[in-house]
Amino acid sequence: MHNTYIYILVMAVVTYLVRMLPLTLIRREIKSNFVKSFLYYVPYATLAAMTFPAILHASDDIRGSIAGFAVALVLAYRKKSLLTVAAVSCIVVFAVEWFI
Amino acid sequence: MEKRHEFRMGLRDAIPICLGYLAVSFAFGIQASEAGLTVFQASIMSLANVTSAGQFSALDLICNNGTYAEIALLQLVVNMRYMLMSTALSQKLSSKVGTVSRCLIAYGVTDEIFGLSVTRKGKLHPAYSYGLIICSVFGWVLGTFLGAFAGQIMPQRIISALGLAIYGMFIAIIIPDARESLAVLMVVVCAMVFSTVFTYAPVLREISSGFRIIIVTIVVAAAAAVLSPVNNEEVTDA
Numbered sequence: 001m002h003n004t005y006i007y008i009l010v011m012a013v014v015t016y017l018v019r020m021l022p023l024t025l026i027r028r029e030i031k032s033n034f035v036k037s038f039l040y041y042v043p044y045a046t047l048a049a050m051t052f053p054a055i056l057h058a059s060d061d062i063r064g065s066i067a068g069f070a071v072a073l074v075l076a077y078r079k080k081s082l083l084t085v086a087a088v089s090c091i092v093v094f095a096v097e098w099f100i
Numbered sequence: 101m102e103k104r105h106e107f108r109m110g111l112r113d114a115i116p117i118c119l120g121y122l123a124v125s126f127a128f129g130i131q132a133s134e135a136g137l138t139v140f141q142a143s144i145m146s147l148a149n150v151t152s153a154g155q156f157s158a159l160d161l162i163c164n165n166g167t168y169a170e171i172a173l174l175q176l177v178v179n180m181r182y183m184l185m186s187t188a189l190s191q192k193l194s195s196k197v198g199t200v201s202r203c204l205i206a207y208g209v210t211d212e213i214f215g216l217s218v219t220r221k222g223k224l225h226p227a228y229s230y231g232l233i234i235c236s237v238f239g240w241v242l243g244t245f246l247g248a249f250a251g252q253i254m255p256q257r258i259i260s261a262l263g264l265a266i267y268g269m270f271i272a273i274i275i276p277d278a279r280e281s282l283a284v285l286m287v288v289v290c291a292m293v294f295s296t297v298f299t300y301a302p303v304l305r306e307i308s309s310g311f312r313i314i315i316v317t318i319v320v321a322a323a324a325a326v327l328s329p330v331n332n333e334e335v336t337d338a
Contacts, residue, residue: 002165004141010168011158012148014175015182020206022186024199036184037325041287042317043181043211044277045324047270048291049316050153050178053299058263060256068264069271076275082212083120086268090127094261 064096103227110231117212117232118239120269124152125240127265129247130254135159139248146244150210150237154178156266157313166308177314185214192217192224201226208233211273283328291320 052069059065068089075085125146132142137159149155154175161171186209193202205226213232217224251259278285298304298312307315 002162002168004137004162005144006168007158007162007171008141008145008148010172011145011154011175014172015149015151015154015179016207018176018179019182019186019209020203022183023190023193023202023206023209026187026190033329034325037329038321039180039184039187040330041284041321041324042177042184044274044284044287045291045317045320046178046181046313047153047274048288049295049313049320050157051267051270051274052292053296055264055267058267060260064260065264068268072264072268072271073275076272077279079276079279080272081116081120082269082272083116083123085272086120086123086265089264089268089271090261093264094257097257097260 059093059097061093061097061100063100064093067096068093102225106225106227107231110228110233111235112231113216114213114232114235117216117236120212121236121239122243122246124265124269125243126247126250127262128152128155129244129249130251130259130262131156131159131247132244133248133251134259135163137162137248139245142248143241143245146241147237150208150240151175151179151182152210152266152269161308164308170308170311173314174311177317180317181211182209182214185209185211185218188218189214189224192220193226194223197226205229205233208237210236212236283324283330286328287320287324290323291316294320 055069056062056065059068071092072085072089075088080088128146129139129142132145132155133139137145145155145158157174157178158171161174186206189205189209190202193205208229213229213236216232217229220228247262274284274288278288294316295312298307298316
């Protein structure tokens with residue numbers, strides 16, 4: 001069994017270095033267009049891969065999750081804020097589970 | 101004098117972030133306590149990491165007794181986007197800003213804090229960043245504490261609904277840009293399709309969720325970088 005505090009420490013060190021090294025070391029612009037493009041696409045790929053299909057099992061009932069996912073997509077497409085999208089998708093799940 | 105003003109501006113501007121973080125980290129706290137973390141462990145994790153995607157993805161690995169190397173690699177890939185943000189922020193700081201200040205600013209590089217910092221007019225004052233960070237991290241840690249604490253006494257119905265909070269936030273980050281750029285839209289769709297295949301296909305589903313995210317991210321982002329390289333302006337706008 002692994003120690004939870006060591007997990008947290010490992011996470012914190014890696015995450016901090018990722019943030020700190022470019023700020024302190026890179027004082028000039030990155031030249032490689034491939035690296036720049038790759039870094040540009042990373043957040044979208046990561047967050048999309050983390051969201052689907054995991055979101056389907058994020059609540060107790062898959063029907064509620066699908067409804068919440070659909071509403072989140074529509075609201076995000078209309079450029080609603082993070083707070084609005086997150087809150088409304090939770091409320092939708094709650095409502096669907098309430099009526100089913 | 102200017103320092104105090106900048107600091108206060110940072111605190112004030114970060115209030116919406118603080119509220120958003122409260123909601124999402126509340127959901128994180130609940131999930132952390134379900135994954136077997138104590139209230140203290142969950143709060144420390146939030147204080148030490150301040151990374152929504154990284155922390156949520158780590159819970160799964162911790163639950164499944166993953167290796168330390170696995171969790172390190174997962175954090176590296178999931179949080180790799182901060183490298184781009186830190187790089188962009190380094191261009192926003194005056195060369196007079198010392199290493200200590202840079203190390204402090206680095207602690208609070210998140211999607212939302214970066215968004216506010218990079219759109220600020222002129223050079224970025226470190227005191228402004230400190231204001232943003234203190235206000236935002238306060239919400240992040242408080243929400244985690246309350247969630248981990250309340251998770252043990254909250255009705256299951258509410259816990260179930262809050263499970264969607266983090267994904268709602270992710271969707272709110274990626275979809276508006278997918279609307280503007282066909283390449284980003286393709287990246288989002290492909291990542292979701294690959295991730296689904298990896299989750300359910302025989303053999304592939306044996307791969308842990310951590311490595312699944314790593315593999316999908318690297319393959320999709322690299323393919324997009326080759327097929328649709330971005331120009332400089334797009335990168336600094338990210």
